[in-house]
Amino acid sequence: MIVAASANGRAGMAAALDILRRGGSALDAVEAATRAVEADVNDHSVGVGGYPNALGEVELDASLMEGTARRAGAVAALRGYPHPISVARAILERLPQHVLLAGEGAARFAAECGFAPAELLTEEARDAWQRRMGDERAWRTMPLQDLAARMQDPQRAAGTVNFLARDAQGRLASAVSTSGWAFKYPGRVGDSPLIGAGNYCDDRYGACACTGLGEWAIRAATARTVVLGLQHGLSLQEAGAGAMADLRAIPLPPQVEPVMNLIVLDREGRHAAFSTQAGRTYLWQSPDMVAPEEASRHEAGEGMA
Numbered sequence: 001m002i003v004a005a006s007a008n009g010r011a012g013m014a015a016a017l018d019i020l021r022r023g024g025s026a027l028d029a030v031e032a033a034t035r036a037v038e039a040d041v042n043d044h045s046v047g048v049g050g051y052p053n054a055l056g057e058v059e060l061d062a063s064l065m066e067g068t069a070r071r072a073g074a075v076a077a078l079r080g081y082p083h084p085i086s087v088a089r090a091i092l093e094r095l096p097q098h099v100l101l102a103g104e105g106a107a108r109f110a111a112e113c114g115f116a117p118a119e120l121l122t123e124e125a126r127d128a129w130q131r132r133m134g135d136e137r138a139w140r141t142m143p144l145q146d147l148a149a150r151m152q153d154p155q156r157a158a159g160t161v162n163f164l165a166r167d168a169q170g171r172l173a174s175a176v177s178t179s180g181w182a183f184k185y186p187g188r189v190g191d192s193p194l195i196g197a198g199n200y201c202d203d204r205y206g207a208c209a210c211t212g213l214g215e216w217a218i219r220a221a222t223a224r225t226v227v228l229g230l231q232h233g234l235s236l237q238e239a240g241a242g243a244m245a246d247l248r249a250i251p252l253p254p255q256v257e258p259v260m261n262l263i264v265l266d267r268e269g270r271h272a273a274f275s276t277q278a279g280r281t282y283l284w285q286s287p288d289m290v291a292p293e294e295a296s297r298h299e300a301g302e303g304m305a
């Protein structure tokens, strides 16, 4: 049994470990862990308190996947509900013919399931948006695409939470939740709710989840690439570094910072993490440990594989 998470997942580790220790499923563990981070108003990249889009509206993306039957649920650009991961779980359970609901349809489904709506935009996030907007008269006349491009701020835009778990029965599950790029174009969807891009899980081989530049992971189907590497007999190190090298083969526009972070968990519960940036970390914990350990990610920089 084990849980691995992005470094901003600390608030959810205890909930996940508690479920695994009691014999619960990996899927329950990653959902409960993600909910704890979504509820944290001080995390400006996930759930309540997340930074809004260019119009000042918080839009959330999330997905979860279980590795036994590869069932998945996901929501994109969901407004007004603080726990997108649980709406994604409800899609997995109650709408088995669907995987992903977006926008109004996702919100309608959340209401139908009885999820409690909430205001997601905190004062702090609204202030940050307004500061970034500057002169309101100017932006009211500006095409939204110019506004969104002008407002993007890599210093504060990034962040997503990842949880991967393996339970006592050897089942794997993965969960990803985010408010996406701060001040994004309304309706922009990143990699987090896209199965194969930001999230993938298969009990037979392993699971992978991403944070970073979602558009990059979408174009390279990064999470699936990593798991496919494991399927083809690569080690964790080879599969992770190989997927990072594959991303590097996609040229990005100069104004875009090439940031990608991966966590990988294999079917035996071994784990590793990778980043384009030096000094990045991730968390992992098994039930015999009292607290998570913060471990270094492998740096997979330019030209490295």
Ligand code: ASP
Binding pocket: 157, 158, 159, 160, 178, 179, 180, 181, 189, 190, 191, 192, 198, 210, 211, 212, 213, 214, 215
């Ligand atoms: N991957 C997320 C997205 O593109 C953002 C992030 O992890 O920084 O929406």
